Amino acid sequence: MGKRLAVTLASLALVGGYAAADIYDVAPGILTRTTVTPLPAPPASGGPSPTFVPLPTAGAATVLSEPPPDAPEPKAAALAERLTTALADPALGPSVGVSVRDAVTGTELYARDTATARVVASTQKILTAAAVTQVLDPTQVMTTKVVSPEPGELVLVAGGDTLLARGAGDPEVTAGHAGLGDLAAQVAARIARSGARSWRLRLDNTYAAGPGYPDTPAYPTGWNPADVAAGYTQSVAMLGFADQRPKPGKPSPSDPAGAVLAAFADMVRAALAEAGSEVEVTVSDTPKLRATPVPAAATELGAVESAPYRDVLAEALDESDNALTENLARQAAVRAGEDGSFSGNAAFVTAQLRTLGFDLTGTTLTDTSGLARGQHSTVALLSAVTAKAVAGGLPGLDDALGRLPVAGLDGTLYDRFRTEPASQAAGLARAKTGTLTGISGLLGTTVDADDRQLIFVIVADQVPPSMGTLAARAALDRFVAALTACGCG
Incomplete structure (x- = not known):
């Protein structure tokens, strides 16, 4: 792997069952779907076949080593050139919000339409996790x-x-x-x-x-x-x-x-x-x-x-479990003195984020899991919350982010990042998925070709119906792979 982040295997049991389920948003805690998105057509005769990358089987988990602190930060211009090409993919549609930050400094290296209010689907769970970890002791049990x-x-x-x-x-x-x-x-x-x-x-x-x-x-x-x-x-x-x-x-x-x-x-x-x-x-x-x-x-x-709550929160994020997320939000809201209603729990999350100093312009929450209709947030807020957590400014959430699904290996990313060129991020990126009809997103961290840890948020909220969810997900995976493969320092 050269200078790339080392990936080692530990004999830890994984939760299985994602090999097919997540394709149709049917992993535990599914967001929603109206109709099943058809599988893409096989390549035309004589055309290139997808290259499947050998990855660890279920029954193994990854332990990602820490990137070296002196790895070079990407140059914004070089990064922009690489990402602009990836974002031109028509499967993402005309409305895409993107933020890429340096995990060490928190500096935003690339931004595109980050302030637009849009449906962010299940990536919204990160906002709930930020609020929950401010109230519930991560070591406490039920x-x-x-x-x-x-x-x-x-x-x-x-x-x-x-x-x-x-x-x-x-x-x-x-x-x-x-x-x-x-x-x-x-x-x-x-x-x-x-x-x-x-x-x-x-x-x-x-x-x-x-x-x-x-x-x-x-x-x-x-x-x-x-x-x-x-x-x-x-x-x-x-x-x-x-x-x-x-x-x-x-x-x-x-x-x-x-x-x-x-x-x-x-x-x-x-x-x-x-x-x-x-x-x-x-x-x-x-x-x-x-x-x-x-x-x-x-x-x-x-x-x-x-x-402990920290493990239960990680489970909720790993499997994108809507009901479990709402459960934790209600417990935290009641612990904070709120009434525990669903609307009150959403207001609790908003209040906690505001207390933490985040700009909530463009954010209106009606639930805490990202499944309900009529709510919006921004890539800017998701990026800011993630960056602060990665920097250690949100104790509890940093642990949850460090346990997000690993590309190609577990959780809701088990069956993704398996073919070239997306496989360049396999075993390196961790991300929270977000999917609703017409909406696909990813939020997480990766390590580039210079061993620099980066934070990314990408949400496409007008996925073309003619191309569908699978095509959008594949485009998101290729975007993360382009970011991961960039030696832009």
Whole structure:
């Protein structure tokens, strides 16, 4: 690789399943699509065939070494010449905003139409992440517990974790870190020894429930209900299973917390039966009971803890999970004293960014995930937030950016950057994707041919329908590759 950034492999497990899914925006946390974008036609007979680049298989992750601090900064004129050619690609359409910054100095080296208010799709999640990390302690965990206010009464208390494992938890992963089966075993052991022969189980779902619970909307009003019903996103909850996250054609339960409650009751009964106990457990579940918080003096019978918030945030960004992003935004907003409504959560993000000193001209948010209609932001804001985080000015967000998907290897970039010339950025660029019908974007970092780390934001918000999402994504990948391959110092 010469002077290029070294890429080493570590035996860390990757989340698989992106080889085909992301092509159609159907990876977990999909933004949206109205119709499936057709695959590009194969090359004409006698024409060049795409060159596929051998890359590590799932089961390996990348560890990117730090660029040398004395690597030369690109010269703006040389960089502009290289990027102007890449941006002439007709697949990007007539409206493209671009910002490229030096990661060391924060200097903007190239800018094109950065102040225009435009739909930025899921790259907007970076703005939410900036706000969330100002409020939630990245080392803190979410606790799902069971308490007993009085003998014979069990209450499953939601604590924000929607990534529960159905059985035993796995401390090495984020999705499935805490196990409901472990919690059931703890509770079954306690109640078997209690002497009470009959127990009533209910759910306390009041944690960060939002105003007017239980009548709080399940998702922002700007989301398309058809996307939820088809399994492209899901209801925003404060309790749920990791294995019930949505998949295309396999939607999540409309009531994730209710699914956990029912499964937990079955698990406790099974554990009691296995132990030879004749204790009976029945479920009482009404909206009123769910909206009734447990008394502070209730006896805790068991608890399981999620992965730290920093890992959950990285998961939300890595998989572009809309519901998980909204979950974290609501928790942070409520922690900051807001009401937890979807509109209030969006206002919370805006307020946090304003407090941090960012220029919000052209930014109007109606949700925190980038999926809802009627919202806009600017490439200038995305670039400024990213640059400040990379420079260490936004503790917590810098960690999240450093764990974004790697080009060609994992997350929503698993199946991208696989052919020439885009493969020049494979293993080197990290980026957050953003895709809606007619909109494609990338935001992240890469390292150029002189080993200089660069920050890039590119959003095309008028992708020609005749060319479609796949062509636009390929053009974005080639843009990042041109930036990565530039020895412009």
